[in-house]
Each structure stands twice: as C-alpha cells, then as structure tokens.
Amino acid sequence: xxxxxxxxxxxxxxxxxxxxxxxxxxxxxxxxxxxxxxxxxxxxxxxxxxxxxxxxxxxxxxxxxxxxxxxxxxxxxxxxxxxxxxxxxxxxxxxxxxxxxxxxxxxxxxxxxxxxxxxxxxxxxxxxxxxxxxxxxxxxxxxxxxxxxxxxxxxxxxxxxxxxxxxxxxxxxxxxxxxxxxxxxxxxxxxxxxxxxxxxxxxxxxxxxxxxxxxxxxxxxxxxxxxxxxxxxxxxxxxxxxxxxxxxxxxxxxxxxxxxxxxxxxxxxxxxxxxxxxxxxxxxxxxxxxxxxxxxxxxxxxxxxxxxxxxxxxxxxxxxxxxxxxxxxxxxxxxxxxxx
Amino acid sequence: xxxxxxxxxxxxxxxxxxxxxxxxxxxxxxxxxxxxxxxxxxxxxxxxxxxxxxxxxxxxxxxxxxxxxxxxxxxxxxxxxxxxxxxxxxxxxxxxxxxxxxxxxxxxxxxxxxxxxxxxxxxxxxxxxxxxxxxxxxxxxxxxxxxxxxxxxxxxxxxxxxxxxxxxxxxxxxxxxxxxxxxxxxxxxxxxxxxxxxxxxxxxxxxxxxxxxxxxxxxxxxxxxxxxxxxxxxxxxxxxxxxxxxxxxxxxxxxxxxxxxxxxxxxxxxxxxxxxxxxxxxxxxxxxxxxxxxxxxxxxxxxxxxxxxxxxxxxxxxxxxxxxxxxxxxxxxxxxxxxxx
Numbered sequence: 112x113x114x115x116x117x118x119x120x121x122x123x124x125x126x127x128x129x130x131x132x133x134x135x136x137x138x139x140x141x142x143x144x145x146x147x148x149x150x151x152x153x154x155x156x157x158x159x160x161x162x163x164x165x166x167x168x169x170x171x172x173x174x175x176x177x178x179x180x181x182x183x184x185x186x187x188x189x190x191x192x193x194x195x196x197x198x199x200x201x202x203x204x205x206x207x208x209x210x211x212x213x214x215x216x217x218x219x220x221x222x223x224x225x226x227x228x229x230x231x232x233x234x235x236x237x238x239x240x241x242x243x244x245x246x247x248x249x250x251x252x253x254x255x256x257x258x259x260x261x262x263x264x265x266x267x268x269x270x271x272x273x274x275x276x277x278x279x280x281x282x283x284x285x286x287x288x289x290x291x292x293x294x295x296x297x298x299x300x301x302x303x304x305x306x307x308x309x310x311x312x313x314x315x316x317x318x319x320x321x322x323x324x325x326x327x328x329x330x331x332x333x334x335x336x337x338x339x340x341x342x343x344x345x346x347x348x349x350x351x352x353x354x355x356x357x358x359x360x361x362x363x364x365x366x367x368x369x370x371x372x373x374x375x376x377x378x379x380x381x382x383x384x385x386x387x388x389x390x391x392x393x394x395x396x397x398x399x400x401x402x403x404x405x406x407x408x409x410x411x412x413x414x415x416x417x418x419x420x421x422x423x424x425x426x427x428x429x430x431x432x433x434x435x436x437x438x439x440x441x442x443x444x445x446x447x448x449x450x451x
Numbered sequence: 452x453x454x455x456x457x458x459x460x461x462x463x464x465x466x467x468x469x470x471x472x473x474x475x476x477x478x479x480x481x482x483x484x485x486x487x488x489x490x491x492x493x494x495x496x497x498x499x500x501x502x503x504x505x506x507x508x509x510x511x512x513x514x515x516x517x518x519x520x521x522x523x524x525x526x527x528x529x530x531x532x533x534x535x536x537x538x539x540x541x542x543x544x545x546x547x548x549x550x551x552x553x554x555x556x557x558x559x560x561x562x563x564x565x566x567x568x569x570x571x572x573x574x575x576x577x578x579x580x581x582x583x584x585x586x587x588x589x590x591x592x593x594x595x596x597x598x599x600x601x602x603x604x605x606x607x608x609x610x611x612x613x614x615x616x617x618x619x620x621x622x623x624x625x626x627x628x629x630x631x632x633x634x635x636x637x638x639x640x641x642x643x644x645x646x647x648x649x650x651x652x653x654x655x656x657x658x659x660x661x662x663x664x665x666x667x668x669x670x671x672x673x674x675x676x677x678x679x680x681x682x683x684x685x686x687x688x689x690x691x692x693x694x695x696x697x698x699x700x701x702x703x704x705x706x707x708x709x710x711x712x713x714x715x716x717x718x719x720x721x722x723x724x725x726x727x728x729x730x731x732x733x734x735x736x737x738x739x740x741x742x743x744x745x746x747x748x749x750x751x752x753x754x755x756x757x758x759x760x761x762x763x764x765x766x767x768x769x770x771x772x773x774x775x776x777x778x779x780x781x782x783x784x785x786x787x788x789x790x791x792x
Contacts, residue, residue, distance in 0.1 A: 344720030387681035
C-alpha cells in the first residue's frame with residue numbers, strides 16, 4: 112500500500128464505534144461491561160471480535176442494536192452507522208424504543224444469536240417469525256412476504272422450504288434452526304450482519320456448514336459481518352480483521368494475519384499459545400495464562416490484564432490504563448510495552 | 452476378557468443401550484433409540500482413551516453405562532478391580548456395586564451445576580469419603596486439605612462455598628472430589644468444554660500431571676478434537692452409537708482410515724489464517740438413532756459410498772496393530788489427515 116493511497120468511497124467504514132462505554136449499574140457496584148471500545152466495520156468485510164467470557168463482546172453487539180438489558184446503559188461514546196443513502200446516524204443518540212432504531216434493526220443490521228433454540232418463539236412457526244420481519248421492514252402484502260420467506264429459507268440451504276416454513280423451531284435440527292435464524296436476519300437484506308457466537312452451540316461438521324454458508328452469502332450480497340466468538344479457529348477461518356477484547360477493552364486490533372502471526376499484546380500472545388491446536392504435538396504441557404479472569408466487581412486498576420501478564424511493569428501497568436495506539440499501519444495495541 | 456493381559460483395566464464388549472420411545476395411553480414401546488449400538492473397546496492401565504463424536508453419537512451414554520449410571524441393554528463391561536479380580540460391571544446387581552464405585556469416578560462437564568451451592572468445599576470433597584465409611588471428621592478434613600493442594604487450590608479455602616470460585620477453580624474442586632477415593636479409572640465427560648480457553652489449558656495440564664503422579668486411567672469424553680488430541684493416547688471416534696474408528700492418537704490424526712474421521716478433522720477450524728484450506732463439508736444431517744439408514748450409518752453423507760455401503764453393515768476390523776476401522780473401503784481409500792507441523 113503506497114502512501115498516496117486515496118480511499119475508495121466504499122472503504123469508508125459502515126459502522127464506527129468510538130470509545131464505547133456500556134456500564135451495568137447494580138446495587139453491588141458498577142460492572143463496566145464495555146469500557147472504551149473503538150473499532151470500525153467495513154462494507155463487504157468480516158470483522159472478528161474475539162475474547163473470553165466477560166470481555167464485553169456480546170454487550171458491544173447489544174449496544175450497537177440498542178438492546179442492552181436494564182440496568183445496562185451506554186454512558187459514553189459514539190456508534191456511527193452509515194446508512195444506504197449515505198447519511199450517518201449516531202445510534203447512541205436514538206431512543207431505544209423509537210421508530211428510527213427499529214427501522215435500523217433488521218433492515219440495516221441483522222442479528223444472529225448463539226442459541227437458535229431460545230431465540231425462536233416456540234409457539235410460532237418459522238414462517239410467522241420470518242414474515243413478521245419482512246412485513247415490518249418492507250411494504251409488501253402477506254402473500255409476497257411469505258414468498259420472500261420461502262426464498263430466504265431456500266437461500267440459506269434449507270431443503271423443502273415450502274414445507275419447512277410452516278414448521279416450529281423444535282421440529283428443526285440445530286443446524287437447520289441456525290440456518291433459519293440466519294434467514295430471518297437476512298430477510299430484509301441488511302448491510303451488516305452481527306453474528307454473536309453463531310456456531311458455538313453446533314457440532315463441528317454443522318459449524319463448517321454454517322461458516323461456509325455465511326461466507327457464500329457475504330460474497331453474494333457484499334454485506335459486512337461482525338463475527339463475535341471465543342473460538343480462535345473460527346476467527347482465523349472467517350475474519351479479515353480482528354479485534355481482541357479483554358474485560359471490556361480492545362487490547363489489540365489488526366488484520367487476521369497480523370493477529371495470528373505477529374501478535375503484539377501479551378494477552379493475544381498468551382491466548383494463542385494456550386490453545387491446544389489440532390496440529391500440535393499430543394500430550395505436551397501447554398503454556399497457560401496464570402490466574403483467571405477477574406470478577407467484574409473486582410476489576411484491577413490500570414491495565415485490566417496486568418495481574419496475569421508476564422511483562423507486567425510495576426508502577427506503570429497498575430497505575431494508568433494504556434491507550435490504544437497504532438504500532439504500524441495495520442495494527443493497534445493497548446499496552447505500555449509499545450507506548451513511547 | 453483375556454485374563455493373561457493384566458494391562459487391560461477396562462474391557463467393554465458389545466455394549467448396547469437402547470432407550471424406548473413410548474406412545475399412547477398404554478405407553479406402548481413404538482421404537483427404540485439405539486443410543487449405543489454394539490460398542491467394543493478396551494483401556495489399558497494408566498492410559499487415556501478418548502471417545503469423540505458429535506452430539507447424540509452416544510459417547511456420554513457409553514460413559515454412563517460403564518459407571519452403571521445407566522443399566523446397559525446388552526453387552527459386558529469388564530473391570531479389573533484393585534485385587535486383580537475381573538468383574539463384569541454390567542452384570543453386577545446394584546447392591547454389589549458400591550465397592551467398585553470407589554475405583555471408578557467421574558468428572559462432570561459443567562462446574563456450575565455439578566457442585567451443590569449449599570455445601571462447603573469440605574463437604575463436597577469430603578462426601579465421597581463419608582459415603583465410603585470415613586467417619587472420623589478430623590481425618591476427613593486432613594484428606595480434603597491434601598486433595599485441594601493436589602489440584603492446586605489452597606486448603607484454607609475449604610470452608611468456602613462454590614460461588615466464591617471461578618469456573619476453572621470449580622473444575623479443580625470437581626477433580627478433587629473425583630480423586631477423593633483414589634480411583635483407578637476416571638471418566639471425564641467434557642471436563643473443559645464449559646471453560647474459557649485460557650483456563651482450559653490449565654485444567655488439561657492438571658489432568659496430565661495428576662495422571663503421571665497417581666497413575667490414573669482416563670476415559671475422556673469430548674467433542675473438541677484439538678483437546679482430545681492433546682490429552683489422549685488413543686482415540687475412538689463414534690458416529691450414531693457406533694465406534695467407526697479407533698487408533699493411537701497420532702495415527703488417527705495423521706492417517707485416518709474412516710471417511711467420517713477425515714471429515715470431522717477437516718471441519719475443525721484451524722487457528723491459523725494461512726491454513727484456510729479446502730474443507731470437507733458434510734452434506735445433510737446426522738442419522739436418526741431411532742431410525743438409522745440401512746448398511747453403514749454414515750453412507751448417506753459419505754463421499755466414498757458405493758453399493759455395498761448402502762446394504763451391508765461394516766464390521767470392525769483391525770487393519771494395522773491397534774488401529775480398528777468399520778468401513779468397507781478402509782483398505783483401498785487414502786484419506787487426508789491433519790497437516791503435521
């Protein structure tokens with residue numbers, strides 16, 4: 112990439128999250144679920160968000176759609192969405208029940224949840240739920256909506272969609288249910304699909320089918336995908352760019368190749384070396400990360416990772432929080448090792 | 452079981468477990484779910500064998516039949532007790548099981564629901580001791596302290612309740628409880644799948660360490676192939692209630708002989724973006740164990756299936772020493788394994 116590179120209009124981010132903070136105010140204290148997350152999602156690309164439980168990856172997704180459950184609240188930051196007509200909206204300023212955000216949900220941003228069983232209504236058919244989404248966002252009649260529903264099911268590879276559309280969620284297997292979930296999310300042609308652990312509840316062979324499907328659909332429609340998962344294998348397989356989160360903060364950001372082959376942050380490095388890989392030698396001692404993720408009420412001061420970090424510098428890491436800074440053109444890291 | 456082979460600790464022969472499907476007012480049995488359908492394998496003393504497969508393949512049911520948490524429908528489970536006597540666990544009346552149970556213990560998947568929230572660590576880890584006749588409270592406390600140290604927890608914590616511990620620590624508590632009675636066989640059912648990646652490695656290391664220290668034998672049940680590869684000496688792959696392939700770990704991963712094993716391994720996403728390879732994506736769905744297809748259960752999804760696969764059930768064959776496969780074409784096919792690093 113030369114320095115005279117002029118960005119093509121489509122390389123403007125579709126979604127920009129800036130210094131997002133979502134806190135949960137509870138009697139026992141405040142849980143800072145997301146504490147200053149910053150990243151961009153580009154059209155047609157897949158952004159992987161990876162982290163362990165409690166790192167705030169799901170709450171980030173919920174914040175973007177403004178579906179954070181009480182007592183959670185966005186206390187700071189911006190989430191700027193570039194709409195199809197080129198206008199920009201800051202989602203954080205919208206009323207969570209208002210017309211505007213409801214028009215964005217489903218139409219601009221689709222969401223696929225982890226657990227396909229609990230995210231469908233058990234008392235409505237798949238068709239009911241598909242048609243509902245279509246009719247909410249597109250001005251079409253019942254017949255037309257149903258036709259679109261059948262098409263949506265066909266596009267995600269569900270066999271005999273005319274029949275399946277009248278079945279209930281419990282009548283479908285896990286893989287088919289997740290396909291149906293994707294069909295609902297894609298029924299209004301969103302430009303951004305947020306997939307929150309879309310394959311975690313599935314078996315590996317089914318997971319491979321769903322990942323392939325997501326990739327094909329992205330190629331056909333050119334949509335952006337924000338893929339949230341704890342599985343580094345899935346990230347390596349799918350993502351163009353990766354954001355690594357730890358305790359509500361982005362600790363590292365970069366292209367998928369940099370993250371896996373040239374990680375900078377001690378947490379990213381430790382995470383990568385601690386996973387047993389299918390290629391590694393059997394029965395050797397794995398390097399581990401000492402300790403465990405702190406309880407959210409017990410958040411360490413300074414850099415949240417310092418109590419488990421091998422490069423911990425007393426007096427620096429536990430005093431102030433490092434900022435996310437660029438270490439090269441493609442990679443950003445928040446660690447004092449790289450601060451000048 | 453071969454009485455001369457003193458190495459074998461557990462020898463499972465033709466194990467079957469069917470669950471009836473009942474319908475109607477009279478609860479008539481209309482069909483059977485063949486959860487475990489003719490499973491045969493053995494585990495040597497001090498060895499780790501993993502049962503791997505997708506959900507519903509019968510791996511947990513197999514483990515539970517061995518512990519007699521379920522009564523098997525048919526088959527034998529020979530277990531070599533401490534005194535060298537070989538007993539068929541599947542055939543023992545339930546009142547004679549208790550002395551055997553102290554020799555086979557279990558580690559559960561979910562460290563959150565497998566520990567009673569109203570009991571302290573002392574009670575949780577001490578309970579098996581109490582059940583098996585250790586009435587002296589002082590001795591129990593000492594043993595619990597020793598066990599907690601063994602799994603890397605501080606003995607001072609023993610008066611605390613499980614809620615005070617993280618997932619990884621809770622799994623350590625579960626392991627301490629399983630080890631309380633000095634078992635010879637430990638059945639671990641998905642012991643790390645509920646844990647975060649950074650904690651998984653700690654627990655896997657602990658299990659390897661304890662095995663070395665205490666000479667434990669593990670039957671490890673898991674769906675995650677990378678974890679399985681890391682911990683086991685031999686691996687058995689199950690599909691719809693049957694073992695389709697069983698071999699020493701390296702051989703199974705580098706030279707699989709069953710098409711299902713090949714597909715399963717190629718489906719695992721590799722944590723390296725440069726290895727985005729051509730995956731074998733299986734079409735269709737896992738067969739229904741209540742209504743399995745004729746012939747080989749895997750044939751509707753198998754890219755190598757020929758006529759015989761649709762008609763005849765393959766039998767398990769030992770094609771190279773300790774490498775068992777049930778596939779009609781095992782000898783002629785060259786399958787792709789995992790890339791060696």
